[in-house]
C-alpha cells in the first residue's frame with residue numbers, strides 16, 4: 001500500500017516534469033509565432049491583394065451565377081446617392097453594427113450629424129427626444145444615428161428636406177432573450193435562476209413579479225435605464241414612438257388593436273426601409289440600392305466573427321410555450337415585426353432577379369474584407385483590389401479602411417463638430433429644468 005502510494009507520488013513528479021517541458025516548448029512556439037506576426041508587416045506591407053488571396057473568395061460561385069451578373073460590366077443606375085437619413089437605433093437589433101456603417105458614411109462624406117450633447121451617448125433615449133438632447137449646428141443636419149425615440153414631426157423639423165427614415169427590427173422572442181441578458185435583468189430582478197434558458201423560462205413564468213423588482217426606483221446597476229421602464233415589453237414599438245404609456249402619464253394604446261394597426265401603417269408610410277436583423281446581408285443590400293450607395297459603403301465590422309444568421313442558428317431558442325407567453329406579454333412588438341417581415345420581402349420582390357446574386361456577391365466581398373481586417377497586423381499597408389462587377393465599379397479596401405470600420409466614430413464625429421462649431425461643445429451651458437433627465 002505504502003509502496004503504491006510512493007510509486008504514485010513518484011509518477012506525479014514525472015508528470016509534473018513532462019508538463020513543465022511541454023509548457024516551455026509551447027511557450028517557445030508561441031513566442032516564435034508572435035515575433036513572426038510582429039515582423040510580418042514588413043514582408044506583406046504594401047501588397048496588392050486579390051480577393052482570392054484571402055480565404056473564401058470563390059470565383060467558381062460566379063460561374064454558377066452566369067457571366068452576365070458577375071463578370072459583366074458595371075451597370076450604373078440612374079440615381080443620385082441619398083445623403084440625408086435618420087436611423088432609428090433600437091436596442092439589441094444589430095444596430096451597433098449598422099450604426100458603425102452609417103457613422104462611417106457620415107464621416108467619410110463629411111455629413112452634418114445630429115450629435116448627443118457633451119459626453120452623452122444617446123439622443124434622449126428612452127425618453128421622447130427634445131432640442132436639449134442634441135448639439136445645435138449652423139449646418140443643416142444630414143444624419144441622425146444615435147439612440148432616439150422616433151417622432152417624425154419633431155425630427156423632420158430639423159433634418160434636411162427629403163430625409164430617409166430607416167430602422168432595423170428583430171424577431172421579438174429572440175430580441176427578448178438578448179435584451180434580458182444584455183441589461184443584466186436576471187441579476188437586477190433577483191431571478192432565482194440566473195443563467196441560460198432556464199432563467200428566461202423562470203422570468204416569463206413570473207414576469208409581473210420580476211418586472212416590478214427590475215423597474216423599482218433605486219434598483220442598482222441599471223445604468224442607462226430609468227425607473228419604471230420595461231425592457232421586456234414592446235421595446236421595439238416604444239422605440240418607434242408608439243404611445244405605450246412611457247413616461248407615465250402619456251397615452252397608452254397597448255390594448256387598442258385598431259390604434260396599434262393604424263400606427264404601424266403610418267410607420268410603413270414614413271419609413272423608406274425597415275430592415276430585419278435575421279436577414280442582415282439582404283437588409284444591407286436593400287439599403288445600398290434604396291439609398292443609391294456603393295458596395296464599399298455597406299461593408300461592416302463585427303467584432304466576433306460569424307454572420308448573425310449562423311449565430312442565430314446556434315442560439316438556444318425559446319420553447320413554444322415561453323414564446324406564446326411572451327407573445328401575450330409583448331403583443332404589440334409581434335404585430336410590428338409581422339407587418340415589417342411582410343413589407344421587407346415585398347421590397348425584395350420588387351428588386352428583380354439579380355438581387356439574390358448581389359447578396360451572394362456581397363457576402364463574398366464581406367468575407368474577404370473581414371479576413372483582411374481581422375489580420376490587419378499581417379496586412380498593414382496592403383489593400384484588396386476588388387474587380388468590377390455587375391453592381392459596382394472596381395474598388396479597393398485598404399488597411400486604413402479597416403481602421404475606419406473598427407474605430408469608435410462617435411468621438412471622432414464629436415471632435416470634428418467641435419472644431420467646426422466650438423461654441424456648441426458645451427451645450428446647454430446652463431442647466432435647464434426639464435421633465436425627464438436622460439441618464440446616458
Ligand SMILES: *[C@@H]1O[C@H](CO)[C@@H](O)[C@H](O)[C@H]1NC(C)=O
Pocket residue numbers: 110139420
Ligand atoms: C466639412 O464641411 C464643412 C462645411 O461645409 C467644411 O467647412 C469643412 O471644411 C469640411 N471638412 C472636411 C474634413 O471636409
Ligand SMILES: *[C@@H]1O[C@H](CO)[C@@H](O)[C@H](O)[C@H]1NC(C)=O
Pocket residue numbers: 128151152153154
Ligand atoms: C413629437 O414632436 C412634436 C413636435 O415637436 C410634439 O408636438 C409632440 O408632442 C411629439 N410627440 C411625442 C409623442 O413626444
Ligand SMILES: *[C@@H]1O[C@H](CO)[C@@H](O)[C@H](O)[C@H]1NC(C)=O
Pocket residue numbers: 140159160161
Ligand atoms: C424644406 O422645404 C420647405 C418647402 O419646400 C421649405 O419651406 C423649408 O425651408 C425646407 N427646409 C430646409 C431645412 O431646407
Ligand SMILES: *[C@@H]1O[C@H](CO)[C@@H](O)[C@H](O)[C@H]1NC(C)=O
Pocket residue numbers: 190192
Ligand atoms: C433574492 O431572492 C432570494 C430568494 O430567492 C431572497 O432570499 C433574497 O432576499 C432576495 N434578495 C433581494 C435583494 O430581494
Ligand SMILES: *[C@@H]1O[C@H](CO)[C@@H](O)[C@H](O)[C@H]1NC(C)=O
Pocket residue numbers: 244245246248252253254255
Ligand atoms: C400600457 O398598458 C399596458 C396594457 O394595459 C400595460 O401592461 C403597460 O404596463 C402600460 N404601459 C406603461 C408604461 O405603463
Ligand SMILES: *[C@@H]1O[C@H](CO)[C@@H](O)[C@H](O)[C@H]1NC(C)=O
Pocket residue numbers: 171338341342345
Ligand atoms: C417572416 O417571413 C418569412 C417569409 O414570408 C417567413 O418564412 C417567416 O416565418 C416570417 N418570420 C416570422 C418570425 O414571422
Ligand SMILES: *[C@@H]1O[C@H](CO)[C@@H](O)[C@H](O)[C@H]1NC(C)=O
Pocket residue numbers: 048385394395396
Ligand atoms: C486601386 O489601387 C490601385 C493601385 O494603387 C490603383 O491603380 C487603382 O486606381 C485603385 N482603384 C480605385 C478604384 O481606386
